Amino acid sequence: MADDHIIDLRHVSKRFGDKTILDDINLYIRKGEFVTLLGPSGCGKTTTLRLISGFLAPDEGEILLDGKDISAIPPYKRPFNTVFQRYALFPHLDVYDNIAFGLKLQKVPQDEIEKRVKRVLKLVSMSDYEDRDVESLSGGQQQRVAIARALVNQPKILLLDEPLAALDLKMRKDMQIELKEMHKKLGITFIYVTHDQEEALTLSDTIVVMNEGKIQQIGTPIDIYNEPVNCFVADFIGESNILKGRMIRDRRVAFLKHEFDCVDEGFGEDVPVDVVVRPEDIYFTTDPAKCQFTATVKSCTFKGVHYEMFVDTDKGYELMIQDYDPYPVGSEVMLYIDPDDIQVMHKERTRNVFDGKMVDETHVEIMDGVFECLPQEGIAAGDPVRAVIRFEDVDLLDNQEDGVVAGEVHFLLYKGDHYHLTILTDEGYHIWVDTNDIWDKGDLVGVNIAPKDIKLEKRDEA
Amino acid sequence: MKKFFAQAYLWLLLLLLYAPLVFIAIFSFTESKVLGNWTGFSTRLYANLFTGNMQGSSSLLAAVQNTLLIALAAAILSTLLGTVAAVGIHNLRGRSKQAVTFVNNIPMINPDVITGVSLFLLFVFLHFSQGFLTVILAHVTFGTPYVVLSVLPKLSQMNPNIYEAALDLGATPSQALRKVLIPQLKPGMISGFILAFTMSLDDFAVTFFTRGTIGLDTLSTFIYTDARKGGLTPELRPLMTLIFLLILVLLAVINLRQEKLKQLHKA
Numbered sequence: 001m002a003d004d005h006i007i008d009l010r011h012v013s014k015r016f017g018d019k020t021i022l023d024d025i026n027l028y029i030r031k032g033e034f035v036t037l038l039g040p041s042g043c044g045k046t047t048t049l050r051l052i053s054g055f056l057a058p059d060e061g062e063i064l065l066d067g068k069d070i071s072a073i074p075p076y077k078r079p080f081n082t083v084f085q086r087y088a089l090f091p092h093l094d095v096y097d098n099i100a101f102g103l104k105l106q107k108v109p110q111d112e113i114e115k116r117v118k119r120v121l122k123l124v125s126m127s128d129y130e131d132r133d134v135e136s137l138s139g140g141q142q143q144r145v146a147i148a149r150a151l152v153n154q155p156k157i158l159l160l161d162e163p164l165a166a167l168d169l170k171m172r173k174d175m176q177i178e179l180k181e182m183h184k185k186l187g188i189t190f191i192y193v194t195h196d197q198e199e200a201l202t203l204s205d206t207i208v209v210m211n212e213g214k215i216q217q218i219g220t221p222i223d224i225y226n227e228p229v230n231c232f233v234a235d236f237i238g239e240s241n242i243l244k245g246r247m248i249r250d251r252r253v254a255f256l257k258h259e260f261d262c263v264d265e266g267f268g269e270d271v272p273v274d275v276v277v278r279p280e281d282i283y284f285t286t287d288p289a290k291c292q293f294t295a296t297v298k299s300c301t302f303k304g305v306h307y308e309m310f311v312d313t314d315k316g317y318e319l320m321i322q323d324y325d326p327y328p329v330g331s332e333v334m335l336y337i338d339p340d341d342i343q344v345m346h347k348e349r350t351r352n353v354f355d356g357k358m359v360d361e362t363h364v365e366i367m368d369g370v371f372e373c374l375p376q377e378g379i380a381a382g383d384p385v386r387a388v389i390r391f392e393d394v395d396l397l398d399n400q401e402d403g404v405v406a407g408e409v410h411f412l413l414y415k416g417d418h419y420h421l422t423i424l425t426d427e428g429y430h431i432w433v434d435t436n437d438i439w440d441k442g443d444l445v446g447v448n449i450a451p452k453d454i455k456l457e458k459r460d461e462a
Numbered sequence: 463m464k465k466f467f468a469q470a471y472l473w474l475l476l477l478l479l480y481a482p483l484v485f486i487a488i489f490s491f492t493e494s495k496v497l498g499n500w501t502g503f504s505t506r507l508y509a510n511l512f513t514g515n516m517q518g519s520s521s522l523l524a525a526v527q528n529t530l531l532i533a534l535a536a537a538i539l540s541t542l543l544g545t546v547a548a549v550g551i552h553n554l555r556g557r558s559k560q561a562v563t564f565v566n567n568i569p570m571i572n573p574d575v576i577t578g579v580s581l582f583l584l585f586v587f588l589h590f591s592q593g594f595l596t597v598i599l600a601h602v603t604f605g606t607p608y609v610v611l612s613v614l615p616k617l618s619q620m621n622p623n624i625y626e627a628a629l630d631l632g633a634t635p636s637q638a639l640r641k642v643l644i645p646q647l648k649p650g651m652i653s654g655f656i657l658a659f660t661m662s663l664d665d666f667a668v669t670f671f672t673r674g675t676i677g678l679d680t681l682s683t684f685i686y687t688d689a690r691k692g693g694l695t696p697e698l699r700p701l702m703t704l705i706f707l708l709i710l711v712l713l714a715v716i717n718l719r720q721e722k723l724k725q726l727h728k729a
Contacts, residue, residue, distance in 0.1 A: 055626055076629045088623035092645040101641075102631035153631065 005067070006031045006157065006189050007052060012061035014047055021047045023213040025061070029157075029191065029206075034183050036192045036200040039210035040236070045193045046161060048210070052191065053159050054078050065156075081150035082159040086166055087142045089134040095121075095145055096130040102153040120148040123182065140171045147182075157189040164199065176202050197237045201225065209233050230348055231413055231420075234276040241282075241319050243416045245275035245344070253344055256416065257315035258293050260337060264344040274345045279308070279322040281341035284333055291334035295319065297327045311335075317416035352389040352431055355459060358382060364454065368427040369405035369447075373454040386459045391420070391434035393453035396445045403446020407431070409439045423447060483706055490699035497694065508700045522695060525684035532594070532669075532680060533662035536601035540658040541651055543602065544609025548650075549643075551610065552617040566611070569604045577604060578671035585672065592674025600672040601665060605658030612657065616650035656716075 007029040014022040022044045029035050037045035050056040051063060054075035062069050070078060081102070089098050096117055103113045121127050124144040134142060143163060150158055160179075164172045180203055183190050194200055200207050201221040209216040209224060209232075217229045228234035231242050245255035247267040253260055255275045267273060285291055295311035298318070307326040311319050311333065327333055356366035360381045364373045371387075379385060400406035407425035414420075421433045423445060431447060439445070486497075490508070494501040551562050569577065581600045585592050624646070628638035644651075666682040673683065688695055 053630060055629075074629075075626070076632050076634055080630075082627070082630045084623040084627055086621060086623065088621050088627040090624060090627070090642055090645075091621075101628070101633075105632045105637065149631070 004030045006065065008064040008067070009048070010062050010064070012051065012058045012063065014051065014056065015059050021213050025215060027208060027215065027218070029189060032187050032189055034190045034192065034203060034205045036194060036204040036207050037210060038194060038197060038200040038207050040195055043210040044213040045210050049159055049161055049191065049193050053080055053082050079156040080159055081153050081155040082161060083146050083150050083163045085162045087146040089142055089145055089149070091135050093134070094130070095126070095132050095134060098134055098145060099149045099152050101149065116152050120152045123151065124148045139167055140175065143167065143175065151186070155188065157191060160190065160192045162194055172199070179203060201237070209236065227343055228276060228345065230345055231274055234343070234345070235413055239279050239320060239322070241277045241279060241416060242413055243275045243277070243317070245273045247271045247273050247344065253342065256293060256313055256317050260292065260342060261339040262342040262344060263339050267344065267346070272347050272350055274347055276343040276345065277337055277341060279320040280306070281337060282319060282321045283336055284323060284325070284327065285336055286334065288334065290336050292336040294332060294334055297329050297331050297333060300326050300329055302326070319416065349432060351391065352394070354387045354429070355384070356387050357384055362451070364456065367405050367425055367429040367431065371404050371449055371454060372451045373456060374451050376456050379456055379458055384459045386457045388455040388457070389449055389453060391432050393449060394431060394433040395448040395450070396423070396433060396435060396437070396439065397448055398445070400444050400446045403448045405447045407445060407447055409441055409443045409445060412439065412441060486699050487703045487706070490703045493696070495693065495696055497699070507697050511697050511700050521679065522684060522697060522701070525679040525681050526701070528678060529663060529680040532597055532601060533659050535598045536605050536662045537655050537659035539598070539602045540605030540609050541655045544606045544654055545613050545647060545651055547606065548610045548613035548617060552614060566607045570607050574665065574667035578668040581668065582671040592672055593676050593678055596672045596674065597669055597678065600668045601662040604668065605661055608657040608661060609651070609654030612654035613647055613650040616647050620646050
């Protein structure tokens with residue numbers, strides 16, 4: 001462990017009932033860093049924060065503070081303070097007594113308390129509010145008091161759980177700037193939880209992107225934005241065009257049914273990949289020599305600073321483009337992308353693979369459902385098998401009862417000419433589907449697979 | 463015209479409701495033994511009440527004393543039990559929460575006679591000698607649900623994070639309870655206490671069945687026996703008048719306080 005780590009999470013897992021909330025989290029936080037845990041609701045970011053603050057205990061793994069395990073230390077003895085979502089001020093105490101709460105418990109002398117309360121109130125620009133009833137304050141003012149109440153105890157780490165979520169946009173922007181300045185001035189470590197990607201990009205030294213209890217990517221805001229490691233991160237942070245592609249060789253990639261120069265190497269030759277292009281990185285040109293592909297403008301919306309356009313490319317893909325100049329709907333445009341702006345990612349998966357068992361010669365049990373399949377030589381009833389199903393071969397049905405297994409649309413991604421869906425079945429399996437049909441997140445679906453589309457291999461049972 | 467009838471109706475109703483009380487209040491200022499005979503204005507009965515200079519005075523004053531003691535003890539116990547129970551119920555989820563809330567409501571709807579008789583049978587069955595303690599226990603059984611019901615809404619209004627916020631700022635769980643949780647629940651606890659106290663003051667049936675045979679009397683059982691002996695002790699008239707006035711003042715104070723709190727909230 002390096003000396004500058006203040007917090008280390010090692011192989012931390014947490015379950016509620018049979019639901020896994022955090023799955024083998026490894027994370028370190030450096031002294032004085034502003035770290036943001038970013039992800040959609042239910043990704044485990046708040047649980048991670050609560051593990052650090054001590055309101056929850058991990059089922060597995062350990063949490064170290066300055067290299068020492070703190071599992072046995074109750075929250076009231078940990079040198080951290082939290083700014084809670086919706087502030088959690090004590091309504092029966094005034095501003096002064098709220099802030100002095102921690103110091104009084106520590107039996108700090110009266111005049112010292114007074115000095116320190118005055119100092120933090122000045123820090124959060126709330127001087128002269130000491131005697132106010134906290135319930136008479138606005139949301140933004142309550143937030144400032146909550147921050148002051150945490151900071152007055154001079155914690156080693158300030159934990160912030162979506163502290164700005166309840167504020168309106170303008171106030172949120174102001175508070176972001178102030179928080180950043182406070183962090184610079186105080187030099188203590190901030191751990192910040194949010195689902196707002198813009199907030200994370202604005203505030204953080206380091207962003208930890210989480211989804212479904214796992215860390216997806218750790219990096220600086222610039223890394224995370226420009227070089228997302230997978231489709232989830234690319235989709236979650238900012239706007240993006242995510243497309244199916246193929247690495248032809250080093251520095252050459254095919255997508256949109258065209259070939260492009262890029263800067264990525266080491267993927268191998270003729271390897272399927274995912275490609276991310278940010279909408280502001282697709283450029284219009286009038287120079288035929290520069291043009292890489294053409295498209296028709298389908299819609300154009302004014303967004304304040306820029307225009308947001310959707311175009312159909314010559315090979316039938318839909319792209320989002322942001323530009324300062326509008327192009328009329330219906331016009332033919334010439335487009336190009338800089339090699340630097342093409343982000344190539346390993347495909348996380350290329351097909352569905354399930355371990356299952358033959359029920360009889362023409363039926364296989366996978367995902368706790370029995371699917372019909374074609375008889376195959378050398379595979380008999382009772383044999384353990386591996387079933388391989390291509391994304392585009394999974395049929396989704398409107399009625400859950402019509403499918404062999406039932407599930408819901410868990411995550412969806414538009415890939416220019418089709419949707420890539422993650423279906424979570426009622427039994428807890430993930431199945432990935434490529435489809436042209438439009439589904440919404442949370443739609444209940446039945447899952448069916450044609451017998452000819454299930455490819456079986458015999459599997460050695462270990 | 464319509465308005466006149468509406469007004470008249472209201473006043474008639476109020477008159478009917480309060481006539482008995484007014485009647486007693488008026489006759490508390492005369493010395494006559496028989497209620498309804500006006501023998502001239504006098505404050506003798508009030509004087510007797512406070513000096514204890516009257517026939518059967520000791521048992522009347524003892525009954526008042528018992529009533530207050532029992533009500534106080536039962537209300538304190540109910541408040542403690544009910545608050546803890548409310549916190550427990552608040553933290554339950556789903557079905558078990560519904561079930562426990564339902565069970566909590568039973569003692570309030572259950573007719574007093576049945577509560578009284580069943581408690582009487584229980585104490586007999588357990589060979590529990592009946593007296594002061596059994597009456598207090600019996601009053602706790604119907605007082606506690608009122609406390610639970612007045613504390614529960616305070617719990618759900620409370621920001622669920624404030625207990626954790628206290629721990630986070632260095633309070634031990636018991637400090638967090640004393641310095642944060644209880645101050646938050648206090649208004650609910652106080653109204654629960656007042657309810658349990660008045661319920662106990664008011665009770666006749668349950669007390670009657672659980673007081674045993676040691677001659678323990680509360681005000682309500684005293685009046686009951688006294689009336690059966692033939693004629694009420696005259697000093698009861700000023701006593702009832704005073705109790706009525708006391709309750710009236712209490713109610714006014716509570717209402718004014720709530721009004722003030724509401725205005726503070728709006729400001």
